[in-house]
Amino acid sequence: MSMVRQVVLAQFAPNVRRAFFACGLAVICLLFAFPVLWLVLTSLRPQSGVYYVHRGLEFTLAGYVHVLHDERIVEALVNSGLIATLATVFSLMVTVSSGYMLSRFSGPIARSWFGTIYVFRCVPYISWVLPLYFVTRSWHIYDTYLGLLLPHIAVHICFFSWLMKGFFDGIDPSMEYAALIDGCTRWGAFFRVALPAAIPAISALAVLCWLFTWNEFLFALILTGQRTPVITVVMAQFVHEMGIEWHLMSATAALALVPAFLLTLFGQKYVIRGLRI
């Protein structure tokens, strides 16, 4: 069978085979891009045009204008951006050192910390975000920036320590040993030698962290109310309450995609590196 196939394939001119390959790639790209393209197309149609998106050629930005005049949505976008940025900064401060410890040391402390991180990474979010509602209430930080920020930082600890350990594993520690021998303290070796060497990895983590926080839903759903709207929650409410106004829905979603899209486009190198565990 495979002999026959090889003979058949060999008869194809290389050009034809290349064309097949190109077509296949185009189909795959279309499959993955289509939902996003469709969303953007819907958002550009006038209200009545939504119901025949595939027909007609009227396009308008009215949906975007309408959405941007909605105070709640604008506020939610700003809130999400602020929380994602702050969570990124603080998460990195916490997880980089923890990942460094996991990578450079062994023994009981490192092993038990790794075990803890693995166990808590497995715990489903719902198991601690339900009671977190009461914790933030009793500390009077429910529905505030702080009340969303701190749990977000906590949720990143496990995964990002693990990722950061992997990054530091890939960085040769001999420079740090040299610094120690030259009389540098451990902290000096960490801050002056290991950290600068890890800047590409830290950037990768920053991009990932920002995206995760911007896209996060469950925490925001439970830990925020009227005072601190967040874009993912506002969109989900939109779907359930005003599910018919698809041009506005799509415009909101497209707006929410823009920052993530720009970040991914310009930080592509870092995203890919960050994904390589």
Next chain:
Amino acid sequence: MSQKFGEQQRFMLLLIAPAAILMVLFQIVPIVIGANASFRDWALNDPKKTWVGFAQYAKVLTDPAFLQVVLPNTFVFMVVSVTLALVAGLALALLLNRPFRGQKLVQTVLLLPLMVAPVIAAIMLRWMFNDQFGIVNVVLEAIGLEGQPWLTQRWSAFAVILLTDVWLWTPWFALLLLAGLQSLPREPFEAAAIDGASRWRVFRHLTLPMLRPVIVVCVVIRAIDAFRTFDIVWTLTGGGPARSTELFSLYAYVHAFLNLDFGRGSAAAIIGGAIILVVGMLLYRILDRMVRVSR
């Protein structure tokens, strides 16, 4: 010597101290509170907080909805979505593992689903599978088939949820496996080519075994995440129709915040947590044997 040892340990503890403090305050304390609540009669509108022992657990574990719908849904979702995304991702990675023009463009397109919030992905597919105006039904009717009310039938709704998840995660598998493929040594493949091994045999006996560590890491991470999926189900179907597509996270949420029975929601959350911990431990042992993550 022992003094130096103590100094190193202090350094190690200080490095993890901020992370550990945050974890205690925002993970361990809530989990303890949740565990405590799961033994009490704790309605959100009437928090009597009387101790009821294992009554809440008994209620969850004898609830036919939990046993016959939620648990099977969760496991089917976990296995099917991870398997499909892995197979599709592996196929994509093998396809892309050769130099060609436009590679960068394809990579950028593949990154697209990774930056899309699950909520937005769910909104997009909800619109595409809309029973009246969705593009899927429009296309089906154009080629003479009958449109379906996708999101109001149990199995088609579940299929749309799975499709959304696979769309979101296939590129992740593809990029990771592609990175894995590109870091494999070249010599075994050259040797196989000289011996005239068929493509399938090369894949089966060379590529797959050498790629196994990467595959295992991907599957473990994804399986644990898939178990707690919440946002796409919530946005696509809200667990409906008639609560038939609920996954375990949704079940706990619905009981705690919609039915206002916080005790029962907590009990469900603890049961789910216990299940995934057991699954996670098994996966960890496999993972550790294959790639020695903890050293």
